[in-house]
Amino acid sequence: MTSSPTPVSLRIKPGPNRLAVTGIGNAMLDIISQDDREVYRDLGLVKAAMSLIEEDQLDVFYNAMGPTIQMSGGSVANSIAGVAALGGTCGYIGKVADDEFGERFRHDLRSMGVELDLAVAKAGEGATGRCHVFITSDAQRTMATYLGASNKLNVDDIKEDLISRSEITYIEGYLFDLPPAKESIRKVVNFAHDHDSMVALSLSDMFCVDRHRRDFLDLVTSDVDVLLANETEILSLFQFDRLEQAFGALDEIGVLAVVTRGAKGADVATVSGVVSVPAFEVEHVVDQNGAGDMFASGFLYGLALGADPVEAAELGSLCAGEVITHLGARPESDLELLGIDAGLL
Amino acid sequence: MTSSPTPVSLRIKPGPNRLAVTGIGNAMLDIISQDDREVYRDLGLVKAAMSLIEEDQLDVFYNAMGPTIQMSGGSVANSIAGVAALGGTCGYIGKVADDEFGERFRHDLRSMGVELDLAVAKAGEGATGRCHVFITSDAQRTMATYLGASNKLNVDDIKEDLISRSEITYIEGYLFDLPPAKESIRKVVNFAHDHDSMVALSLSDMFCVDRHRRDFLDLVTSDVDVLLANETEILSLFQFDRLEQAFGALDEIGVLAVVTRGAKGADVATVSGVVSVPAFEVEHVVDQNGAGDMFASGFLYGLALGADPVEAAELGSLCAGEVITHLGARPESDLELLGIDAGLL
Secondary structure (H helix, E strand, C coil), X not given: CCCCCCCCCCCCCCCCCCEEEEEECCCEEEEEEECCCCHHHHCCXXXXXXXXXXXXXXXXXXXXXXXXXXXXXXXXXXXXHHHHHCCCCEEEEEXXXXXXHHHHHHHHHHCCCCEEEEEECCCCCCCCEEXXXXXXXXXXXXXXXXXXXXXXXXXXXXXXXXXXXXXXXXXXXXXXXXXXXXXXXXXXXXXXHHCCCEEEEECCCHHHHHHCHHHHHHHHHXXXXXXXXXXXXXXXXXXXXXXXXXXXXXXXXXCEXXXXXXXXXXXXXXXXXXXXXXXXXXXXXXXXXXXXXXXXXXXXXXXXXXXXXXXXXXXXXXXXHHHCCCCCCCCXXXXXXXXXXXXXX | CCCCXXXXXXXXXXXXXXXXXXXXXXXXXXXXXXXXXXXXXXXXXXXXXXXXXXXXXXXXXXXXXXXCEEEEXXXXXXXXXXXXXXXXXXXXXXXXXXXXXXXXXXXXXXCCCCEEEEEECCCCCCCCEEEEEEECCCCCEEEEEECHHHHHCCHHHCCHHHHHCXXXXXXXXXHHHCCCHHHHHHHHHHHHHHCCCEEEEECCCHHHHHHCHHHHHHHHHHCCCEEEEEHHXXXXXXXXXXXXXXXXXXXXXXXEEEEECHHHCEEEEECCEEEEECCCCCXXXXXXXXXXXXXXXXXXXXXXXXXXXXXXXXXXXXXXXXXXXXXXXXXXXXXXXXXXXXXXX
16 A cells, blocks of 8 residues: 655654654674775675675675774664754664674664664574675775674564654665565565555665565555665666656656665656756765765655655755765764754754 | 984885884774764763773763764874875784774774784783774864773883884884883883884873873983974973973974974974974864874874975875864875875875
């Protein structure tokens, strides 16, 4: 069951325990390195894409990296951190191991006031997930991800509480890589429908879309209210060459969609046609990692506040503009203040 | 025995194993948080200063912090990372524990090509040192440091090899807080003198200077060739009110000194008087943490290359200018490229 594609009348329902957005995704630590020597090539990684690696490859990848900065990551977890930085109440559902990385992941969201429902993997189910991020001088990021404990999220870990209190339930497309993905995602969607929480989906990665195209299409067609993707992901979903074709398909499905296009801004597909929102201008792009995640923060929080989708996309652009000026995929500034200064909050 | 205060003729001696600079200091991981809520106050920290904390306080401090970014730190270790980023060969002597933090510290310097002589603390001697860094919106950093294993560096850990091959041996003033400080520092200085390695000293922190003023003064008077300090540190050393008085004292001692003054640049005390070098202009200062450390990188590497002290200070300003534009005390850019572009390398 799909809600109206333009939720202009959406407001955060009154009540002390309401949440703007709850996210479900792969809980990850990011291990970030400037990669001027392009060692990602020697490691067999595809530039600007996310490749999956196994636990026994962790040492090889880490040892090949230059000096690193470590911080919490995970695509939807980053978006949730962004909503919190915008002043929104939010929740997060994911899975970590009982280790130092898991503790750091927990700390970083909790310290922003995010309500957590973090399942803890059993011994032998792997360490907390981590993503090796190689930033090249063109500000592109190439990723090698060890899913670890995050990949053990199962249907029993999906609880109703946070979803039942949320305006929007935001699902990470990467979850389709989980072995019991469909059951878990079905449970999330059912909880959301039961409580009138809008279902938002990130397509996450063009290769992930390629691996699970049929499942993505089924979900988008039947259950998703808001779809977030970049150009390559949306083209991969429909296997089209041109964005116009994708927007045609989205229009037929009747889903509110936003397609982020890097420096070209974002295209919002609304009932009244496609509206382009320019990228926020920044002096110097350091690291595009997190741009899509932070766009989602502003966009979803805007929608949860009752903004129309174009206004919400403007807030998304503002948040994306902040995160690309520094290393790392989480905001370094008070996004709420930036949003107020820009007249968007 | 003090060398000439203006080492204009210094050159890196030929040989495949020569090092520009070897540093000795407290090996630390930095745990960095934007602190818009100024929680550092509730923790009883003195703004912009470094306070020492004990192992049993670690949880309290970490739990009070907002989301964190973690990266290797340590004042002189940062300077050494800066020399490596400038293209210089270098070494580092310090002490870590056999834990994940220690492994990360080792990784980050080794991956830059730094030769390491990292002693490993015994079980029960504490965890790898870590520094909780609170960055306020005025770009000031307030620090709470757990010395841990770094504080167990003892005279047996000081080896001749790296020092014997170095143009400059750079000693962190914080080492005076080590229980066996004087013996260890004496050993470092003796090795340096034995091999014609210039002795450079960072005063590190005004409170540290205050705790060990007599020892600092003895070292500066008898053994130091190059002294690096900021305004408050140099005033604390001599207990003067005005910089002119400090420069008078430095002139009497006959030590080459550079005093960093934040946005006001740096003053170089040479045999021909005090020369001011402007700070490198940057658009927006995010985090002053590491400014002094990176200034030292450029200054010492310049001296090791045979630059005159004023030119060396210009290279220092360039490096400091890079590090204050982002979070963290280590460079994110290829400093060698920046130096070449600026005509300083």
